[in-house]
Amino acid sequence: xxxxxVTLAHGAGGKLSRELMDEVILPAYGNPVLNELHDGAAVNMxxxxxxxxxxxxxxxxxxxxxxxxxxxxxxxxxxxxxxGAVPRYISAGLIIEEGFPIAxxxxxxxxxxxxxxxxxxxxxxxxxxxxxxxxxxxxFINTAGIGDxxxxxxxxxxxxKPGMKVILSGYIGDHxxxxxAGRHGLQLPDSVxxxxxxxxxxxxxxxxxxxxxxxxxxxxxxGVAAVLNEIAEASGCGILIxxxxxxxxxxxxxxxxxxxxxxxxxxxxxKCVAFVPADKAQAVLEAMQANPYGRDAxxxxxxxxxxPGQVGLRTSIGGIxxxxxxxxxxxxxxx
Amino acid sequence: xxxxxVTLAHGAGGKLSRELMDEVILPAYGNPVLNELHDGAAVNMxxxxxxxxxxxxxxxxxxxxxxxxxxxxxxxxxxxxxxGAVPRYISAGLIIEEGFPIAxxxxxxxxxxxxxxxxxxxxxxxxxxxxxxxxxxxxFINTAGIGDxxxxxxxxxxxxKPGMKVILSGYIGDHxxxxxAGRHGLQLPDSVxxxxxxxxxxxxxxxxxxxxxxxxxxxxxxGVAAVLNEIAEASGCGILIxxxxxxxxxxxxxxxxxxxxxxxxxxxxxKCVAFVPADKAQAVLEAMQANPYGRDAxxxxxxxxxxPGQVGLRTSIGGIxxxxxxxxxxxxxxx
Numbered sequence: 001x002x003x004x005x006v007t008l009a010h011g012a013g014g015k016l017s018r019e020l021m022d023e024v025i026l027p028a029y030g031n032p033v034l035n036e037l038h039d040g041a042a043v044n045m046x047x048x049x050x051x052x053x054x055x056x057x058x059x060x061x062x063x064x065x066x067x068x069x070x071x072x073x074x075x076x077x078x079x080x081x082x083x084g085a086v087p088r089y090i091s092a093g094l095i096i097e098e099g100f101p102i103a104x105x106x107x108x109x110x111x112x113x114x115x116x117x118x119x120x121x122x123x124x125x126x127x128x129x130x131x132x133x134x135x136x137x138x139x140f141i142n143t144a145g146i147g148d149x150x151x152x153x154x155x156x157x158x159x160x161k162p163g164m165k166v167i168l169s170g171y172i173g174d175h176x177x178x179x180x181a182g183r184h185g186l187q188l189p190d191s192v193x194x195x196x197x198x199x200x201x202x203x204x205x206x207x208x209x210x211x212x213x214x215x216x217x218x219x220x221x222x223g224v225a226a227v228l229n230e231i232a233e234a235s236g237c238g239i240l241i242x243x244x245x246x247x248x249x250x251x252x253x254x255x256x257x258x259x260x261x262x263x264x265x266x267x268x269x270x271k272c273v274a275f276v277p278a279d280k281a282q283a284v285l286e287a288m289q290a291n292p293y294g295r296d297a298x299x300x301x302x303x304x305x306x307x308p309g310q311v312g313l314r315t316s317i318g319g320i321x322x323x324x325x326x327x328x329x330x331x332x333x334x335x
Numbered sequence: 336x337x338x339x340x341v342t343l344a345h346g347a348g349g350k351l352s353r354e355l356m357d358e359v360i361l362p363a364y365g366n367p368v369l370n371e372l373h374d375g376a377a378v379n380m381x382x383x384x385x386x387x388x389x390x391x392x393x394x395x396x397x398x399x400x401x402x403x404x405x406x407x408x409x410x411x412x413x414x415x416x417x418x419g420a421v422p423r424y425i426s427a428g429l430i431i432e433e434g435f436p437i438a439x440x441x442x443x444x445x446x447x448x449x450x451x452x453x454x455x456x457x458x459x460x461x462x463x464x465x466x467x468x469x470x471x472x473x474x475f476i477n478t479a480g481i482g483d484x485x486x487x488x489x490x491x492x493x494x495x496k497p498g499m500k501v502i503l504s505g506y507i508g509d510h511x512x513x514x515x516a517g518r519h520g521l522q523l524p525d526s527v528x529x530x531x532x533x534x535x536x537x538x539x540x541x542x543x544x545x546x547x548x549x550x551x552x553x554x555x556x557x558g559v560a561a562v563l564n565e566i567a568e569a570s571g572c573g574i575l576i577x578x579x580x581x582x583x584x585x586x587x588x589x590x591x592x593x594x595x596x597x598x599x600x601x602x603x604x605x606k607c608v609a610f611v612p613a614d615k616a617q618a619v620l621e622a623m624q625a626n627p628y629g630r631d632a633x634x635x636x637x638x639x640x641x642x643p644g645q646v647g648l649r650t651s652i653g654g655i656x657x658x659x660x661x662x663x664x665x666x667x668x669x670x
Binding site for chain 2: 008009011012013014015016017018040041042043044045046047048049050051052053054055056057079080082083085089091092093094095124125126127129130131132134135136137140142144145146149220221222226267325326327331332333334
């Protein structure tokens with residue numbers, strides 16, 4: 001495009017909006033459903049359908065291992081996956097600040113397409129708005145998604161029972177550490193990168209191994225601590241996890257030590273916590289470890305009858321401390 | 336809530352996020368599907384499903400006859416309606432600027448609920464993010480929606496044929512005039528108010544009268560001029576409309592005369608343009624006029640074989656001028 005910055009006219013529904021669509025967005029997202037270009041997409045669905053949405057306001061927009069577009073697709077793919085659905089179709093609503101470089105926009109929408117391809121979804125409908133300089137922060141992205149809930153699954157905290165195992169799919173805190181490093185200009189090893197990834201294949205493998213998995217959750221904002229507290233409260237059970245079982249990369253632990261964070265509260269964008277009947281735990285673990293995004297999966301604890309509604313952590317030195325629900329002011333704009 | 340302003344912690348996924356949900360958002364949206372509160376909603380759908388999204392960045396947030404929440408629900412309800420669908424479920428993604436008054440947020444989400452009730456949809460899933468002061472502009476809202484496409488309908492510009500009638504559901508430019516008045520502090524009569532309304536009932540009545548309606552479109556950004564140009568281009572037909580047939584309130588024409596706008600290019604949020612086989616035009620008109628949002632419906636022109644891809648306007652004095660596609664810089668942040 002001759003003009004290398006996004007202007008207000010690109011968001012106003014006329015010729016320049018069309019140009020932005022035709023030259024930047026459609027070539028990136030392009031697929032048979034989107035290309036019909038109605039006011040909305042028409043797709044075939046049947047039975048139980050999962051429907052979810054998230055807005056992404058992460059800062060910085062580009063960070064180690066990803067960008068806001070990667071988050072926007074993976075986040076909604078993962079929310080659908082955690083309801084026990086096969087993600088099918090995604091929408092993309094862009095709110096762009098006037099003056100945003102079109103080269104950056106291209107990188108973001110191309111990443112969205114790559115992630116959509118990996119997750120097996122189409123981006124079928126979208127919208128682009130532009131606001132004046134100083135009225136947004138580069139770009140915000142909303143994605144919504146629909147997917148087919150796998151017949152026979154019924155993901156709900158009400159199915160969580162004492163004795164169930166709590167499984168975590170891998171190392172925690174990588175996403176938050178990558179964002180913090182990007183934001184504060186910390187020099188970290190290349191190994192500290194966002195874990196952002198589409199987990200649809202992982203959760204489908206898990207549900208194939210055990211259709212009676214009670215709960216699947218991705219520990220994003222608020223981290224593993226928030227997910228466990230929500231499930232403890234919703235199920236009325238207690239949850240006891242082992243500190244030594246929770247995998248944290250040493251570099252991430254280092255960032256936490258410097259900045260005073262607890263990795264349990266840090267956001268992840270490519271991890272899954274599962275509540276699994278004890279007799280299925282081994283089968284689920286094996287299914288996870290066979291998937292690139294579940295290689296480091298392990299049992300981190302179990303559901304208890306005692307301490308209903310509470311989350312306890314058995315520490316390395318043998319004590320037990322309560323893991324509280326985060327207040328919520330740990331790391332703003334993490335996703 | 337003790338705290339009367341939205342803070343960053345309200346968007347961070349912890350206790351304060353829950354408090355905002357429990358005290359402000361859930362009581363407003365509350366419905367049986369939303370109240371299950373998973374990562375996503377689970378709903379029953381079958382057959383052809385319409386899926387659409389829009390982000391809303393209108394400024395000012397409150398204006399004559401509505402607010403951003405009204406637009407956000409009606410806009411997506413209308414996009415679904417224009418694909419020939421019965422709107423069913425809506426998502427709501429809020430991006431809020433730190434410091435935004437919680438009283439204003441309450442008004443907005445309560446309006447969203449009222450509009451959802453009128454349109455017969457549930458708000459079933461959502462997300463709230465908060466960004467620092469100066470990094471957004473009060474509040475931005477994204478809605479996505481899904482609906483059941485009415486069997487037997489096939490809305491597509493490829494069905495537009497010479498001889499079809501072009502029907503407009505009522506007076507144009509009211510929404511843009513209300514926004515312009517609000518933005519520039521113009522003193523206008525109370526009668527100048529947004530036309531924002533959910534059109535699901537109107538379009539269903541139209542499709543019941545004539546399932547073979549070729550195209551339904553809501554003339555939002557870019558106005559009637561943009562819609563007609565898009566359909567002319569996509570169908571390869573010409574379109575000829577009569578200036579005298581197009582209803583414009585005198586006060587709106589007055590705003591246009593002062594500010595140098597042409598009402599054909601002004602955004603509407605509760606209007607519909609339909610392309611209808613000539614022998615069904617009367618039946619469709621009667622169905623529209625029986626609906627409160629189609630009372631002033633009329634035929635404004637027809638599809639021609641001549642001038643393919645072009646839109647012509649037969650003026651009051653008998654000439655014909657070309658109606659171009661808007662460039663797109665007329666009124667930023669109109670929706």
